Amino acid sequence: MINTRKNSSKYSICAILLMALMLLTSDLLANYHYHKTFDNSLTAFQDTARFRVARDTIPGLKDSLVNTTDTFGLKISKDSLDAPIQYEAADSMAFDIPNKRVILYSKGKITYKDIVLTADSISLEQSTSIITAKYRRDSLGNIIGRPNMIQGETDMTSDLIRYNIKTQKGITTxxxxxxxxxxxxxxxxxxxxxxxxxxxxxxxxxxxxxxxxxxxxxxxxxxxxxxxxxxxxxxxxxxxxxxxxxxxxxxxxxxxGRHSGLLAPQFTTSEQFGLGLEGLGSYKVINDYFDVTLRTNLYSYGGYNIYVTPTYRKRYRYTGSLNLAYQSTRILTTDAKSEFQTSKTFNVGWNHSMDNRARPGTNFGASVNAGSTKFNQFVANNPTRNFANQLSSSITYSKTFGTIGNLSLSANHSQNNNTRLINVSLPNAAFTLNTFYPFQKKEFVGEPKWYEKLGIGLNSNIANQLSFYDSAFSFRRIIDTIQWGAMHSVPIQMSLPPLGPLQIAPGISYQEKWYSRKLLRTWNDTRKKIDTAFDKGFYTSRDISFSLGLNTAIFGLFDRFGKNSRVAAIRHVIRPSASISYKPDLARKDYYNQQIDSTGRQYRFSYFEGTVFGPFGEGEFGGISFGVDNNIEAKVRSKTDTSAGSVRKVRLLDGFGFNGSYNFLADSFQLSPLTFYARSTLFEIINITGGATLDPYGYDDKGFRTSRYSWQGDKFSVGNISSANLAISATFQSKKKDESKKKQDQAVADANLPQQTMEEQMLQLEYVRQNPAEFVDFEVPWSVSLSYSLSYSRQFRPDYSGFRSEIFSSLNATGDFSLTPKWKLGMSGYYDFKSAKIQSLTTFITREMHCWQLSINVTPIGLYRSFNITLNPKSGLLRDLRVNRTRYFYGT
Known part of the structure; x- marks a missing residue:
C-alpha cells in the first residue's frame, strides 16, 4: 500500500512537468485566437509568408459611466497664493499636516516672488500665509541666524519677523x-x-x-x-x-535724484556787514530738464544779496546754467561823514555747451561772466572773488560747410575791475576757406607734379568793438567809442620735394586790413603835452610778403656710459630752421613822426594804433629769419630690473632755443631782438619754464634805442633784456600707503573730470577753501607744493618821456602734514617780493572723526581776514546740520 502511494506520487509529478513543458513549447496565442494553421516554433528558417489574423470584429463601446474633467475650468480659491513658495533648510524640515504648517530648522530659506527670507528657524502656516522667523543662541550666548528679509531693493535684519506674504503686512522686532x-x-x-x-x-x-x-x-x-x-x-x-x-x-x-525743498542757511559775523544769515533759499525742480536754485544772504546792517541759478540740460543735446546775482550792500565805514557806505551791484553768468552729437558740424557755446566792476569787492568771505580783477565772456557759434570751409560768429567781453574799463566786441565773424589746389588732378595717377601741390586759402575776419568806463557810463559815449575793422588774408603755399634732409616750402601771403578811424597825435606847446584825436572814416592798409622756408633735423646719440652706469644713452635732437623772405614797405604811409617833449624829440607813431586789428609793421624787409630748437632725452636703466624692457626715457630738456631775423634792406636796426626760451621737467617733479627777449642795440639815458650794437660801446654787453619771464613749480609728497589705490583713484578722477569754465573753477576753489576737510587725503602723511613766478618788462611811459622797467615776483606755497592718522594741519600763502609782504595766508586744522569732521580755518593776514570753525557730519544728507562759528574782518 505504501508502494502504491509512492508510485502514484511519482506519476503526478511527471504529469505536472510534462504539462509545463507543453505550455512552454506551444503558441500561447492559440489559447485566445482561432488559427487555421499553426506555426512551427522550432523551424530553423523564418517563414516568408505571414498570415493576418483577424481579431474580434465586435467593436468595444465606451463606458457611459466614466466621468470626464476639464482641467481648464477648475475654480481656484481666492485665498490661494499667486506664485509658488520655495523653501529649504540645512538641518531638517518638519511638516505639521493637521495644522498645515511647515517648520524649517538651521539656515532656513523661503523664496516667494521678489521676497527672500533667511533665518535659523522659519515657520510657515499655510492656512494663514504667515511666516515667522526667529534666531537662536549657542552655548556661549552668541546669536545664530538672525532673520533677514530682502524684498526688491529693501534689506531688513530683525530679531523677529512675522509676515503675511499674501497681504504683505507684518511686524518686526x-x-x-x-x-x-x-x-x-x-x-x-x-x-x-x-x-x-x-x-x-x-x-x-x-x-x-x-x-x-x-x-x-x-x-x-x-x-x-x-x-x-x-x-x-x-x-x-x-x-x-x-x-x-x-x-x-x-x-x-x-x-x-532731484527734489524740491528748502536750503538751510548758516550764521556768520562780519565787521563790514554785521550779523548775517547766508545761504537761505530753496530749490525747485520744474521738470526733467529744468530746475532753479534761489539763495539769499541777509545782514543786520541792512544789506542783502539775491542769487538765482537756473540750470537746464537735455541728454545728447545741451547743458547749461544761468547765474543772476544782485547785491544791495550796506557796510560799516570809518569815514566821519558817513557811518555806512551803500552800493547796488549785479553780476550775470551764463554757461552753455552743446553736445557734439546733437548737430554734427554745428556748435554753440557760451561762457559769460560780466557785471558791475565793484561786485567782487563786496562778496563776503570769498577771497577768490575779491582778488579777481579780470572778467571775460565769450559766446560763439560755428558752422562747418563740408570740405569747403567754416564760419564762426562770436561776441566777446572783457573788463578790468581796477581801472573800471569795459571792452565789448560784437558781432564778430570769421570765415575760413580750406586750402584748395587748383592744379591738382581729380584722379590721382602716379607721382603728382610739383605745381599740383600749390595751395590757396582765405581767412576773413570782421569785428566791432566799443569801450567805456563803468564810472562814466552813457550811451552817447558808447556810440563815440564804437569802431569796426576787417582783416583778410590769402596764403599761397607750396610743398616741394625735399632736397636730401632739407624740407623746402615756398609761400606768398597777402593781407589787407580795413579801419573805421585814425588816431592823430599833435604836440600842444601851451600844455606841453600830446593831444589825441580820432578821425572817423573808411581806411585801408595792405601788406604782402614772399618767403622760402628751409628746415631739417639733426640727431646725435651718445651711448658710451659703460655697463655699470644707470644711464644707457643720451639723444640730442637739433631742429634748425631758416626762411628767406621779402616784404615791401606798403605801410610807410600809415606812420608819421611826432614831437613828444619840449626838447623836440621825435617819435614815430602809426595812425592805426588802438584799432581792432592794429597796424602792419613799418619798413621794407629783405633778409633771413632763423631759429634753432633743441631737445635732449636720456635712457635710464632700472635699479632692480635688469631686463631689456626696464629702460625708460627721461626728458632732460623738453625744449630750448632761440629765433630772430636780419634785414639786409634796412638802413638801421637790421638785427631784430632775439627771443630765447627753455622748458624742462626735472625728476618728473619740478617744472621750469622760462623765456627772454634780448635787444642787441644799446639804449640812451631815457631808454630809447640807438643804432649802435650794445657790444660796440665802452662796456661790452651782449644786449639789453627788454622782457623776461620765469615760472617754477614743484610738488613734493610722501608715498601713499596704498600706491595702487592712489593710481586707481587718480585714473577715476581724471576720467570723470569734466571741462570747467573759469566761473566754475572759482566756485570750486572757494568751496575747497571753505571745506578743506572734505579734500584732505589722510593717506598721504605730508605734501608741499611751491610755485614761483618772475616777470620783467619795459613799458613806454604814459607821458612819452621814456621807458620804465617793471618787475613782478611772487611765491605761492601750500602744504599739509598729519600729526596723527586723524589730525592734519595745513597752510597756503602768497608772498609778493615787490612789496616784501605776505599778501595772504590761510591755515587749517582738520580732524577726521569717522562719520563727522571738524575743520578750523584761519586767515590772519591780508586785506580779507577771517576765521571759521565748523563741525558737521560727512554725509551729504545731514551736511547742513553743522555747528558753525564764522567771523570776517576787512582792512589792513
Missing part, C-alpha cells in the same frame, strides 16, 4: 535697515503696505558702526520706502548719551 545714506533701527515696526512702515522707538544715523557715534531718537516714526522718513518729537544722542534738545518733528528725505 529690533529691525535694522538702510535707506540711501541713512541707517535705521526700529525697536518695534509694523509694515502696513508694500512701501509703508510705522515704528516705535526709532534711531536714525549716518554712522555705519554697530554702535554709532551719534543718532536721532524718536518714539514714533513713519517710513516710506526710498522716499522719506517722518518722526514726531526727535532728539539727538552722542555715544549713547541722550542730549535734551528736542525738535517738534523730524523730516528725512530718502529718495535719490
Amino acid at each position: 529690533n529691525t535694522f535697515t538702510t535707506q540711501q545714506e541713512l541707517f535705521l533701527n526700529m525697536q518695534n515696526s509694523k509694515k502696513v503696505s508694500e512701501n509703508e512702515y510705522f515704528a516705535r522707538i526709532g534711531r536714525m544715523t549716518t554712522c555705519n558702526l554697530d554702535t554709532p557715534h551719534f543718532a536721532f531718537i524718536a518714539n514714533r516714526m513713519k517710513l516710506v520706502n526710498k522716499k522719506l522718513a517722518v518722526t514726531g518729537p526727535v532728539h539727538p544722542e552722542f555715544e549713547g548719551v541722550p542730549i535734551p534738545i528736542y525738535l517738534p518733528f523730524g523730516f528725512f528725505p530718502l529718495s535719490s
Whole structure:
C-alpha cells in the first residue's frame, strides 16, 4: 500500500512537468485566437509568408459611466497664493499636516516672488500665509541666524519677523535697515503696505558702526520706502548719551535724484556787514530738464544779496546754467561823514555747451561772466572773488560747410575791475576757406607734379568793438567809442620735394586790413603835452610778403656710459630752421613822426594804433629769419630690473632755443631782438619754464634805442633784456600707503573730470577753501607744493618821456602734514617780493572723526581776514546740520 502511494506520487509529478513543458513549447496565442494553421516554433528558417489574423470584429463601446474633467475650468480659491513658495533648510524640515504648517530648522530659506527670507528657524502656516522667523543662541550666548528679509531693493535684519506674504503686512522686532545714506533701527515696526512702515522707538544715523557715534531718537516714526522718513518729537544722542534738545518733528528725505525743498542757511559775523544769515533759499525742480536754485544772504546792517541759478540740460543735446546775482550792500565805514557806505551791484553768468552729437558740424557755446566792476569787492568771505580783477565772456557759434570751409560768429567781453574799463566786441565773424589746389588732378595717377601741390586759402575776419568806463557810463559815449575793422588774408603755399634732409616750402601771403578811424597825435606847446584825436572814416592798409622756408633735423646719440652706469644713452635732437623772405614797405604811409617833449624829440607813431586789428609793421624787409630748437632725452636703466624692457626715457630738456631775423634792406636796426626760451621737467617733479627777449642795440639815458650794437660801446654787453619771464613749480609728497589705490583713484578722477569754465573753477576753489576737510587725503602723511613766478618788462611811459622797467615776483606755497592718522594741519600763502609782504595766508586744522569732521580755518593776514570753525557730519544728507562759528574782518 505504501508502494502504491509512492508510485502514484511519482506519476503526478511527471504529469505536472510534462504539462509545463507543453505550455512552454506551444503558441500561447492559440489559447485566445482561432488559427487555421499553426506555426512551427522550432523551424530553423523564418517563414516568408505571414498570415493576418483577424481579431474580434465586435467593436468595444465606451463606458457611459466614466466621468470626464476639464482641467481648464477648475475654480481656484481666492485665498490661494499667486506664485509658488520655495523653501529649504540645512538641518531638517518638519511638516505639521493637521495644522498645515511647515517648520524649517538651521539656515532656513523661503523664496516667494521678489521676497527672500533667511533665518535659523522659519515657520510657515499655510492656512494663514504667515511666516515667522526667529534666531537662536549657542552655548556661549552668541546669536545664530538672525532673520533677514530682502524684498526688491529693501534689506531688513530683525530679531523677529512675522509676515503675511499674501497681504504683505507684518511686524518686526529690533529691525535694522538702510535707506540711501541713512541707517535705521526700529525697536518695534509694523509694515502696513508694500512701501509703508510705522515704528516705535526709532534711531536714525549716518554712522555705519554697530554702535554709532551719534543718532536721532524718536518714539514714533513713519517710513516710506526710498522716499522719506517722518518722526514726531526727535532728539539727538552722542555715544549713547541722550542730549535734551528736542525738535517738534523730524523730516528725512530718502529718495535719490532731484527734489524740491528748502536750503538751510548758516550764521556768520562780519565787521563790514554785521550779523548775517547766508545761504537761505530753496530749490525747485520744474521738470526733467529744468530746475532753479534761489539763495539769499541777509545782514543786520541792512544789506542783502539775491542769487538765482537756473540750470537746464537735455541728454545728447545741451547743458547749461544761468547765474543772476544782485547785491544791495550796506557796510560799516570809518569815514566821519558817513557811518555806512551803500552800493547796488549785479553780476550775470551764463554757461552753455552743446553736445557734439546733437548737430554734427554745428556748435554753440557760451561762457559769460560780466557785471558791475565793484561786485567782487563786496562778496563776503570769498577771497577768490575779491582778488579777481579780470572778467571775460565769450559766446560763439560755428558752422562747418563740408570740405569747403567754416564760419564762426562770436561776441566777446572783457573788463578790468581796477581801472573800471569795459571792452565789448560784437558781432564778430570769421570765415575760413580750406586750402584748395587748383592744379591738382581729380584722379590721382602716379607721382603728382610739383605745381599740383600749390595751395590757396582765405581767412576773413570782421569785428566791432566799443569801450567805456563803468564810472562814466552813457550811451552817447558808447556810440563815440564804437569802431569796426576787417582783416583778410590769402596764403599761397607750396610743398616741394625735399632736397636730401632739407624740407623746402615756398609761400606768398597777402593781407589787407580795413579801419573805421585814425588816431592823430599833435604836440600842444601851451600844455606841453600830446593831444589825441580820432578821425572817423573808411581806411585801408595792405601788406604782402614772399618767403622760402628751409628746415631739417639733426640727431646725435651718445651711448658710451659703460655697463655699470644707470644711464644707457643720451639723444640730442637739433631742429634748425631758416626762411628767406621779402616784404615791401606798403605801410610807410600809415606812420608819421611826432614831437613828444619840449626838447623836440621825435617819435614815430602809426595812425592805426588802438584799432581792432592794429597796424602792419613799418619798413621794407629783405633778409633771413632763423631759429634753432633743441631737445635732449636720456635712457635710464632700472635699479632692480635688469631686463631689456626696464629702460625708460627721461626728458632732460623738453625744449630750448632761440629765433630772430636780419634785414639786409634796412638802413638801421637790421638785427631784430632775439627771443630765447627753455622748458624742462626735472625728476618728473619740478617744472621750469622760462623765456627772454634780448635787444642787441644799446639804449640812451631815457631808454630809447640807438643804432649802435650794445657790444660796440665802452662796456661790452651782449644786449639789453627788454622782457623776461620765469615760472617754477614743484610738488613734493610722501608715498601713499596704498600706491595702487592712489593710481586707481587718480585714473577715476581724471576720467570723470569734466571741462570747467573759469566761473566754475572759482566756485570750486572757494568751496575747497571753505571745506578743506572734505579734500584732505589722510593717506598721504605730508605734501608741499611751491610755485614761483618772475616777470620783467619795459613799458613806454604814459607821458612819452621814456621807458620804465617793471618787475613782478611772487611765491605761492601750500602744504599739509598729519600729526596723527586723524589730525592734519595745513597752510597756503602768497608772498609778493615787490612789496616784501605776505599778501595772504590761510591755515587749517582738520580732524577726521569717522562719520563727522571738524575743520578750523584761519586767515590772519591780508586785506580779507577771517576765521571759521565748523563741525558737521560727512554725509551729504545731514551736511547742513553743522555747528558753525564764522567771523570776517576787512582792512589792513
